[in-house]
Amino acid sequence: MLMSFPTRTHIYSLAPVGWALRAAGHEVRYVGQRNPSEIDPFLQTGLESAWVGGDFDIAKHRQYGDDGESGASGQVNDPFKLAESRPERLTDEYVRAAYETTAGMIRYVNSDEFLNEALRYARRWQPDLIVWDPLIYAGAMVAEVVGAAQMRMLYAADQNARVHFEYEKLKERRPEVAWPDPLAEWMTEWLGRHGCAFHEELRFGSASICPSPSCVRFPLDVNYLPVRFVPVNRPLPMPDWALEAPAKPRVLLTLGVSNRQVHGVEQASVSELLAGLGRLDVEVIATFNKDQLASVRNVPDNVRAEAFVPMNEVLASCSAIVHQGGGATVGNAVVNGVPQLIVPGTIWSERASAVAQEKRGYGLFIDLEDITAERVRDKVARLVEEPSFRENARQVQAEMLATRTLGDLVPELEAAAARRRQRSAATI
Numbered sequence: 001m002l003m004s005f006p007t008r009t010h011i012y013s014l015a016p017v018g019w020a021l022r023a024a025g026h027e028v029r030y031v032g033q034r035n036p037s038e039i040d041p042f043l044q045t046g047l048e049s050a051w052v053g054g055d056f057d058i059a060k061h062r063q064y065g066d067d068g069e070s071g072a073s074g075q076v077n078d079p080f081k082l083a084e085s086r087p088e089r090l091t092d093e094y095v096r097a098a099y100e101t102t103a104g105m106i107r108y109v110n111s112d113e114f115l116n117e118a119l120r121y122a123r124r125w126q127p128d129l130i131v132w133d134p135l136i137y138a139g140a141m142v143a144e145v146v147g148a149a150q151m152r153m154l155y156a157a158d159q160n161a162r163v164h165f166e167y168e169k170l171k172e173r174r175p176e177v178a179w180p181d182p183l184a185e186w187m188t189e190w191l192g193r194h195g196c197a198f199h200e201e202l203r204f205g206s207a208s209i210c211p212s213p214s215c216v217r218f219p220l221d222v223n224y225l226p227v228r229f230v231p232v233n234r235p236l237p238m239p240d241w242a243l244e245a246p247a248k249p250r251v252l253l254t255l256g257v258s259n260r261q262v263h264g265v266e267q268a269s270v271s272e273l274l275a276g277l278g279r280l281d282v283e284v285i286a287t288f289n290k291d292q293l294a295s296v297r298n299v300p301d302n303v304r305a306e307a308f309v310p311m312n313e314v315l316a317s318c319s320a321i322v323h324q325g326g327g328a329t330v331g332n333a334v335v336n337g338v339p340q341l342i343v344p345g346t347i348w349s350e351r352a353s354a355v356a357q358e359k360r361g362y363g364l365f366i367d368l369e370d371i372t373a374e375r376v377r378d379k380v381a382r383l384v385e386e387p388s389f390r391e392n393a394r395q396v397q398a399e400m401l402a403t404r405t406l407g408d409l410v411p412e413l414e415a416a417a418a419r420r421r422q423r424s425a426a427t428i
Helices: 008-023 036-044 058-062 092-109 112-125 138-146 159-173 182-192 258-263 270-278 311-315 327-335 350-360 373-385 387-401 406-427
Strands: 029-034 048-055 129-132 149-153 208-210 224-226 250-253 283-286 303-305 320-323 340-342 363-365
Touching: 008 029, 008 036, 008 129, 008 149, 008 327, 008 406, 029 036, 029 112, 036 048, 048 112, 092 159, 092 182, 112 138, 129 138, 129 406, 138 149, 138 182, 149 406, 250 270, 250 311, 270 283, 270 303, 270 373, 311 327, 320 327, 320 373, 327 350, 327 387, 340 350, 340 373, 350 363, 363 373, 363 387
Parallel strands: 029 048, 129 149, 149 208, 208 224, 250 283, 250 320, 283 303, 320 340, 340 363
Antiparallel strands: none
């Protein structure tokens, strides 16, 4: 069973492990909530899908937290501003609120109706292994009840673990406070209804399959299984212009689809990004639709606006990419050896990832509050003109391509399933 948050980026992130298992002869299917606006991504993977627990209301998800469910301490006013990594801003209040908000969001996404229906389905189908998205804790919980092996499949740097361990450090600093663990309490309560107990392996999976570059991986006490990133983009015909060598350095500008789907708005200023790139002697491919361009008074002459492009293929001819820091975009750029300018979003681990890539020498970043056309122009000019960025990007690309594939990992997944079967049989 593959269990994904029902939006495109998350669905695609699980597809490669599904393909690897399917190619090895296993029966594989997505099982989860149906998002009526995102049926096609499931079908585009070529894997079977089964929907349980009713439809997922993405519009309501955008408003999550408005009813006060997100965090008891109330310090994270926007429930999606969870990616802060600057030490001076990681106050006790912020860390506690970030952890409580994360736990509340996970509980909201994994409703009782969804959990119960997923469990009913799993009891009928009897999966040997559940691979779950970092938001879909139903994967770990259902696996525990039915006796299946379970692992997480990360799609970006491990934000859940980072927030958890920051919270653990806070508890160590402030032992006089009775710190709650709302995530463990919720999991304990639901598992108890089914004769099972919470244990720490359920928090991050028995292992976490990680396709991020090594410099982005947090040094945390988590069982990470590094694998090569596999680009999965929306299936599109290859445009003729993408097959031609550009006359000038080509820069791809994208803000992904997550902000459009989860927030309903972009966080970064489209106008400032385009204005900055318009001042450079480069060819810009901007993956913006009409809504994203509505607030832009003048689109520069050097910008080609396309609602979607086959990202992996277009990146092969690019000298740089400007993006919001999503894990899939980072991975696509890394496997193509392309330097990156990141304007990090606030939903997940974007800022920590951007800082790590700048430190590794193949990227730069601008915080959302600091974005100006001049800064965009100057930083992209550096990425295109200074050879060190391309050289370091090629080194990281080589490291990624030397990492084992998901096909290489299949025997380990099979062994985990076999061990769990033996353990379950021994308890009968």
